[in-house]
Amino acid sequence: VxxxxxxxxxxxxxxxxxxxxxxxxxxxxxxxxxxxxxPVRTDGTVDFVGSDPLLCAVVLDESASMNYRVDGATTRLDLSRAAATDFVHQSATWPEGSALVVLTSAMPDESLPEPGNDRPALLARLGGAGLRDSAKPLGTAISAAAQVLRTAQQPVRRLVVFSDGAAAAWRDVNPAALAGIENLAVRVVTSGGQPQSNLALTSAEGPQRLQPATARIPVRAAITAEGVDTECWLTVHAAGQKLHRVGPIQVHAGSLKHVEFDLPPLPPGPHLLTFELEPADRLDFDQQRFVAVQTAEPPVVWLIGAGDTDNDLSAVIYRNLLAPEVLSAEQQRVKLLPLSGEQLAAGSGRSPSAAGKAADSDSPPVLAVVLSNADLSREAQAVLLRQLERGMTVVLAPASTSGECDWPGLRQLLSDDLPADEELSEPTSFVWKPESEFAGQSELIELSRCGVLRRLRLGELQKEVEVHAQYADERPAVVSRRRGSGRLFLLTTAPDPQWSDLGIRAAGLLSWLHLLVDEALGPPDAVADFALGEPARNSFPTLPAGGLIRVAPQGARNAKPEWIRLKNQAPEQFWPTDKAGAYALEPAGAGQLAAAYTVNWPTEESVLAPITAAKLEQALGVKDVRLESTDSASAERLGLWARLFNIRDLRKVLAVLILILFVGELxxxxxxxxxxxxxxxxxxxxxxxxx
Structure with a gap:
């Protein structure tokens, strides 16, 4: 059993x-x-091929945000390039007569490849993407793709864009670029859809005016954080030396943080500053910004009164504000020359005996404070008017000891009427008019808070006069008029305590005087700032009219200088702007810095906000637009299988399975x-x- x-x-x-x-x-x-x-493996990016011959334009996004590191050294550009490579391999199964063209957003403007089926050449073009030092949004590549698709012989046209989905990459796309192309469908395949985090230095700025070499240099920067709250530090370097470090700076996710601080004084001449943000994150390019500033010898300022300025309290206050005695000559922001009307007329503003500790200067003055007790002869008036025409700023201000406040030859430019001295029963104050250039200046808030007990009441003003500030009763407080290249101001009160609090709360008055000095100094002429890829042909007066100029990148490793030929102090072609950085301009044989410029990434490149299908339709002007996403995680899990079996071609996979079954059957x-x-x-x- x-x-x-x-x-x-x-x-x-x-x-x-x-x-x-x-x-x-x-x-x-x-x-x-x-x-x-x-059979071959297909995915959602090719389900729109159809059965008729087609021409497909493949565009690979090379904008700066594509360098976002997903993990380790793998970037979104790597993921998009892999997806585009698979797509090119799949084109082998397309209907006979089909063709393919591969474009990249950072390709040269004159480079327009011909469509074809040479897959090794197409793959080589994809393999070279991302190897350039500059990046561009998609506008040029989309326009080039439209040009190819519009002249296609195939009845079906397709456009496939491999991108990270950042909306900033589409900012320069012309909505009419694809208009009129028949039988067109568009697919946008995005990579790396996981949550993003980014710490970016979106802007860095220096003063827009010449700065005295003895003054601290005000700068400001803007920092954004995306995804997470961040604590960071900001460091400024110049000529390989650290000038300043700010931090820790708290930046909340999704917010913009403004930072303002002063740098130490720099010697006269152009200077290149590098702003660096710490710690490093998944995007490198927006951790650094470059700023060019120019400093000059301290400007000359005239203080014109009645002989000895020690006898007038207002004159003493102006002198101590502009050139404090407690500071050495190397620390003075301006070179102050106290003058009388006679000295001004006799020496055209140059009098060693009147200057006291201030040195005799051949430099033209940028500012003159003229007190009402100054004896202005016709010769003195002619000197002031001549300097005013040339660009000097003149401030007419009441003196403490004068009986009648007037400035012969100058006051008539503002009003034909003699101003009246008026004592007020109660203190008043003045405010800047909204349309004035001084309105909204934070450093001038203290000036408008000062109480005024005594003032000048102006008569009818000339029609060319601009009122910058007015009292509570709408009487003018600060007026001005342009004359030639200069400006004439009148301040209707004095810093004497019997007149106002301007001398007691002196920060506002000092800031206003410094603003006038900076405005009179004018913009720098030896530095410039350019955007990446901008066609720049600026001329620099500090360069020779012709000859060769050495353009040397500063702080870049293994960077080679470039020689540019000048014509009328400008390049015959363009200044190099294809790489972000700081560039020093040195005339051949001079060996010293004559001018400088910086090249920075556009701020929009740091914005990682994703684009939507509706925005894509609006940007491209096409109805048939599909927005798809590749799964980077699944692609990573299949990486070993793909390397072993090359799963883009299912015939190889089937051959391996048949071999396994054959051995198993035996x-x-x-x-x-x-x-x-x-x-x-x-x-x-x-x-x-x-x-």
Whole structure:
């Protein structure tokens, strides 16, 4: 009985193994038939190919945000390039007569490849993407793709863009670029859809005016954080030396943080500053900004009164504000020359005996404070008017000791009426008019808070006069008029405490005087700021009219200088702006810095906000637009399988499976053959075989 049960069990096992053998052989035949059908793997990016010949333009986004590191050294550009490579391989199965063209957003403007089916050449073009030092948004590439698609012989046109989905990359796309192209469908395939975090230095700015070499340099920067709250530091370097470090700076996610601080004084001349943000994050390019500033010798300021300025309190206050005695000459922001009207007329503003500690200067003055007690002869008036025409700023201000406040030859430019001295019963104050250039200046808030007890009441003003500030009763407080290249101001009160609090709360008055000095100094002429890729041909008066100029990148490793030929102090072609950085301009043989410029990334490149399908339709002007996403995580999980079996071609995968089934069938058949008893076997032999 026991042996019979064993035989029955063995028979059931044998039937099961025979069934498995039959299934393996059936699967073998099915896979063999499938292999003969030559299948390839497809995905959602090619389901719009159809059965007619087509021309497809593939655009690979090379904007700066594509350098976002997903993990380790893998960037979104790497993921998009891999997806585009798969797409090019799949084009082998497209209908006969189809063609493909590969474009990149950072390609040269004159480079427009011909469509074709040379897949090695197409893949080589993709492989070279991202190797350039500059990046561009998609506008140029989309326009080039439209040009190719519009002249296509194939009846079907397709545009596939491989991008990270950042809306900033589409900012320069012309909505009419694809207009009029028939049978067009667009697919945008994005990579790296995981949550993003980014710390970016979106802007850095220096003063827009010449700065005295003895004054601290005000700068400001803007920092954004995306995804997470961040604590960071900001460092400023110049000529390889650290000038300043600010931090820790708290930046909340999704917010913009403004930072303002002063740098130490720099010697006269152009200077290149590098702002660096710490710590480093997933994007490198927006951690750095470059700023060019220019400093000059301290400007000359005239203080014109009645001889000895020590006898007038207002004159003493102006002198101490502009040139404090507690500061050394190397620390003075301006070179102050106290003058009388006679000295001004006799020496045209140059009098060593009147200057006291201030040195005699041949430099033209940028500011003159003229007190009402100054004796202005016709010669003195002519000197002031001549300097005013040339660009000097003149401030008419009441003196403490004068009986009648007037400035002959100058006051008439503002009003024909003699101003009246008015004492107020109650203190008042003045405010800047909204349309004035001084309105909204934070450093001038203190000036408008000062109480005024005594003032000058002006008569009817000339029609060319501009009122900058007015009192509570709407009487003018500060007025001005342009004359030639200069400006004439009148301040209707004095810093004397019997007049106002301007001398007690002196910060506002000092800031206003410094603003006037900076305005009179004018913009720098030896530095400039350019955007990446901007066609720049600025001229620099500090350069020679012609000859060769050495353009040397500052702070860049292994950067080679470039030689540019000048014509009329400007390049014959353009200044190099294809790489972000700071550039020093040195005339051939001079060996010293004559001018400088900086090149910075556009602020928009740091914005990682994703674009939507609706915005894509609006940007491209096409209705048939599909926005798709590649799964970087699944692609990473399949990475080993893809390397081993090249799963982009299913024929290779099927061949491997057929080989595995063939080996399995042989082993299973051998096992069954060894266990099957012969025809002459006894019952005992069958029992042994079953066992």
């Amino acid at each position: 026991l042996l019979r049960r064993v035989v029955l069990t063995g028979q059931r096992s044998s039937r099961f193994q025979n069934l498995m053998l039959m299934l393996v052989r059936a699967a073998f035949l099915a896979l063999l038939a499938l292999l003969l059908a030559a 082993l299973l058949f051998r096992r069954l053959a060894d266990r099957r008893p012969t025809a002459n076997a006894t019952f005992a032999d069958k029992a042994d075989a079953a066992c």
